[in-house]
Amino acid sequence: MSDPTVSDRTVDDRQVWSGGRLSAGTTRSGGARPRSPRASALALGLAASLVLVSAGCGITQMQNLAFRVDNRLQFTSPPNRTLVQNPVTVGWRMSDFRIEAEGGGGVVRGAGYFAVFVDRAPIRPGQTMRSVASGDLECLHQPGCPDRAYLAERQIYTTTATQITLGQIPSISGDNEQIQLHTVTVVLMDTSGHRVGESAWELDLRMHKVGL
Numbered sequence: 001m002s003d004p005t006v007s008d009r010t011v012d013d014r015q016v017w018s019g020g021r022l023s024a025g026t027t028r029s030g031g032a033r034p035r036s037p038r039a040s041a042l043a044l045g046l047a048a049s050l051v052l053v054s055a056g057c058g059i060t061q062m063q064n065l066a067f068r069v070d071n072r073l074q075f076t077s078p079p080n081r082t083l084v085q086n087p088v089t090v091g092w093r094m095s096d097f098r099i100e101a102e103g104g105g106g107v108v109r110g111a112g113y114f115a116v117f118v119d120r121a122p123i124r125p126g127q128t129m130r131s132v133a134s135g136d137l138e139c140l141h142q143p144g145c146p147d148r149a150y151l152a153e154r155q156i157y158t159t160t161a162t163q164i165t166l167g168q169i170p171s172i173s174g175d176n177e178q179i180q181l182h183t184v185t186v187v188l189m190d191t192s193g194h195r196v197g198e199s200a201w202e203l204d205l206r207m208h209k210v211g212l
Contacts, residue, residue: 070197070199070201072094072095072096072097072199073092073093073094073095073186073199073201074092074093074201075090075091075092075201075203076091076092076093077089077090077091077163078090078205080204081181081204081205081206082205082206083179083206083207083208084205084206084207085207085208086166086167086168086169086207086210087165087166087167087168088165088166088169088205088207089163089165089166090116090164090165090166090184090203090205091162091163092162092163092186092201093162094114094162096110097110097111097112097188098110098112099111099112099113099114099160099162100112100113100160100191101113101160101191102158102189102191102192102193103191103192103193106191107190107191107192108190108191111190111191112188112189112190112191112196113158113159113160113188113189113191114158114159114160114161114162114164114186114187114188114189115129115156115157115158115186115187115188115189115195116156116157116158116159116164116184116185116186117155117156117184117185117186117187118155118156118157118166118169118182118183118184118185119155119169119172119183120154120155120156120185121185122185122187122195122200123187123195124195125195125196125197125198126194127194127195128193128194128195129146129151129156129158129193130146132146132150132151132154133145133146133150155169155170166184169182169205169207170210171209171210175209176209177209178208178209179206179207179208179209180206180207180208180209181204181205181206182204182205182206182207183202183203183204183205184202184203184204184205185200185201185202186200186201186202186203187199187201
């Protein structure tokens with residue numbers, strides 16, 4: 001997947017999509033060009049069509065198009081898109097969430113721990129880390145797998161702290177840029193080991209490609 005300047009793409013799984021950003025309207029010098037009567041008629045017809053389509057969609061469908069911003073977690077260090085080197089410590093602060101370790105009794109609403117994913121998509125809401133091993137029959141048939149070592153090999157970490165030190169972020173395969181952009185994604189886990197909700201917070205880090 002810096003205080004509020006983080007790529008705090010705190011989203012229900014993504015608040016801003018790369019390449020899908022709408023740019024604000026610009027004004028050309030010299031003023032706007034007068035619109036012809038035919039163009040005005042076409043514009044009115046299009047507006048009327050949009051009203052009818054919106055009415056047909058219904059309120060529920062329209063609401064599904066809205067993103068819900070979750071600002072409970074905010075990164076504190078390093079600043080977003082900072083040029084860093086290994087090892088790097090990523091810190092954050094969290095509100096409205098009680099930190100508890102996995103297996104700490106029954107599932108308590110609003111309590112749990114953090115899962116950190118580096119340069120990979122997080123597990124889906126409701127899933128456990130077993131989904132990371134999906135397709136790995138050797139792991140799935142081994143008691144206790146996936147364990148911390150298995151997850152760390154895949155750049156996945158769990159913690160009850162509000163910071164984590166990443167000892168070695170490997171270069172991104174297939175990326176030939178000398179300075180690569182890495183993404184750290186944090187999601188919430190409940191005490192039973194399931195991902196909580198769709199909220200995910202992302203921080204982008206710039207690093208020199210290893211070996212250069």
